[in-house]
Amino acid sequence: MPEPRLRDFKRIVFFTGAGMSAESGVPTYRGAGGIWKEYDYRRYACQDAFNRDPEAVWEFHNYRRGLVAACSPNRGHHIVARAGQGSARVTVVTQNIDGLHALAGSREILELHGNLWRVRCDTCNIKQQDAHVVREELQCDRCGGWWRPDIVWFGDYLHEPILDAAQAAILGCDLFVSIGTSAVVYPAAYLPEYARKAGAVRVEINPDETPASDLYDVHLRGPATEMLARLAGDDPELLA
Ligand code: APR
Numbered sequence: 271m272p273e274p275r276l277r278d279f280k281r282i283v284f285f286t287g288a289g290m291s292a293e294s295g296v297p298t299y300r301g302a303g304g305i306w307k308e309y310d311y312r313r314y315a316c317q318d319a320f321n322r323d324p325e326a327v328w329e330f331h332n333y334r335r336g337l338v339a340a341c342s343p344n345r346g347h348h349i350v351a352r353a354g355q356g357s358a359r360v361t362v363v364t365q366n367i368d369g370l371h372a373l374a375g376s377r378e379i380l381e382l383h384g385n386l387w388r389v390r391c392d393t394c395n396i397k398q399q400d401a402h403v404v405r406e407e408l409q410c411d412r413c414g415g416w417w418r419p420d421i422v423w424f425g426d427y428l429h430e431p432i433l434d435a436a437q438a439a440i441l442g443c444d445l446f447v448s449i450g451t452s453a454v455v456y457p458a459a460y461l462p463e464y465a466r467k468a469g470a471v472r473v474e475i476n477p478d479e480t481p482a483s484d485l486y487d488v489h490l491r492g493p494a495t496e497m498l499a500r501l502a503g504d505d506p507e508l509l510a
Contacts, residue, residue, distance in 0.1 A: 271487045274471050275503040276353050279445035284350050285461055286364045286371070289450020289476060293495050294341040296368050300452050301478075305334075316423045324408075324416040331419045332404045335386060339402045343374035346449065346494040349501075351375035352508045361439040365451060365458050367421055369402065380436045382428055382458050384421035391417055428457060440464040447501065449475040449494050453482035462486070473501070 276282065288298035299305050313319050314330035343351075351374040354360035362371050362379045367386040371379050390397040391410040397420060410417055422428055440446060446465035453459045462485040465472050474486040475497040483489060490497035502508035 271471070273488060273490075274445060274473060274501065275505070276349075276358070276445070276501050276508060277356075277503065277505050279471070280358050281443045282353060282358050282360045282445045282447065283440050283443040283465070283470075284353075284360065284362050284364075285440075285446065285448045285451070285458075286350075286362065286366055287449065287451025287458075288366060290346060290364070290494050291341065291344070291366055291368050291370050292450060293344045293346065293493055294368075294370060296338055296341050296366075296370070298450075300454070311424055315421070316425050318425075320416070320418060320423075327419070328405075328408050328416075331386075335402075335404045338368045338386060339404070341368070341370065343370045344495050346498040347371055347374035347376070349498040349508050352510065353502075354378065356507060361436075361443070363436040363439065363461065365455070373402075378439075380432050380439070382422065382432060382436060384419075384429075386419070386421065388420040389417040390420045391415060433457065436461060437464050440470070441468045443468055443470045445473070446470045447473045447475065447498075448482070448486070449498070451476070451480070452478075453480040 292298055297303055297305050309330060314327055320327045347370050354376055362376045364371055364381055365383050367384055369387050387400045387402055388397055393415050394410055394412045408417055440461055441464050462482050466485055472486040473488045474483055475490045475494055477491055
C-alpha cells in the first residue's frame with residue numbers, strides 16, 4: 271500500500287503511546303531507559319501502593335511531574351494538532367498522561383489512562399486540575415484525606431465513557447495512526463481491531479515491531495516526529 275498522506279482523509283484517529291513524547295524528553299515505560307525498569311509500579315503506581323504508602327506514591331508522582339513539567343510538545347504533537355485544525359475531523363486517543371497533546375493545541379483528546387496534572391478525592395468525589403507543576407497540597411481541603419493522582423493505575427478499570435468514545439471514534443475513522451505504543455497493555459492494545467473493523471487505513475509509527483504490527487497496512491519504522499512529517503507530506507499547513 272502506498273504511504274498515505276493526512277490531507278487525503280476526512281476522519282483521522284491518532285492513537286498515541288509513550289513513544290509520541292519520547293522526543294520531548296519524557297521517558298517511556300518499557301525499552302531502554304523505561305520508567306518501569308527503575309521503579310516497581312507495584313510500589314508506586316497502583317491502588318494498593320497508594321492505600322499502603324501514599325507518601326511514597328506521591329514522591330514518585332511528583333518526581334514524574336517535575337520531569338514532565340520541563341518537557342514541551344515536539345514537532346509530532348504539533349503536526350497532530352494542526353491536522354485537527356483543517357477540514358478533517360481528528361480525534362487523539364492517547365494512553366499518555368503528560369498533557370502534551372493539549373499543550374500543542376489538539377482539541378478532541380481522549381485520555382484513556384488519566385492525566386498526570388489532575389487529582390481526585392474519592393471520599394468527596396471531587397477533582398482538581400493543576401498546571402504543569404509539582405503539587406504541594408496533598409491532603410483534600412474538605413475531608414483531610416489524601417488527594418489521589420487521577421491516573422488509571424495497573425489493576426484499575428478504564429473510565430467507561432472515555433473508552434466507549436474512543437471505540438466509537440475509531441469505528442468511524444478512515445485513517446488510524448498508531449504512534450509510539452508497545453501494544454502490550456489492554457484494553458488499549460485492542461483498539462486497532464476496531465480500526466480494522468472500520469475498514470480504515472491503518473498506520474503504525476514505531477521504530478520497533480510490536481505484537482500488533484500485523485494489524486497494520488503501513489509500518490513507518492522511525493521516530494514519531496520524522497514519520498508524522500512524512501504523513502504530512504509537503505502540506506505547509508501541517509509543517510509550519
Ligand atoms: N517515536 C515513536 N515511537 C517510539 C519512539 C519515538 N521516538 N521512542 C520509542 N518508541 C516506541 C517504543 O519502541 C515502544 O514500542 O514507543 C513505545 C513505548 O512503549 P511503552 O513504553 O510500553 O509505552 P506505552 O505503549 O504507551 O505503554 C502503555 O503502559 O505502563 C502503562 O499506563 C502506562 O500508558 C502506559 C501503557
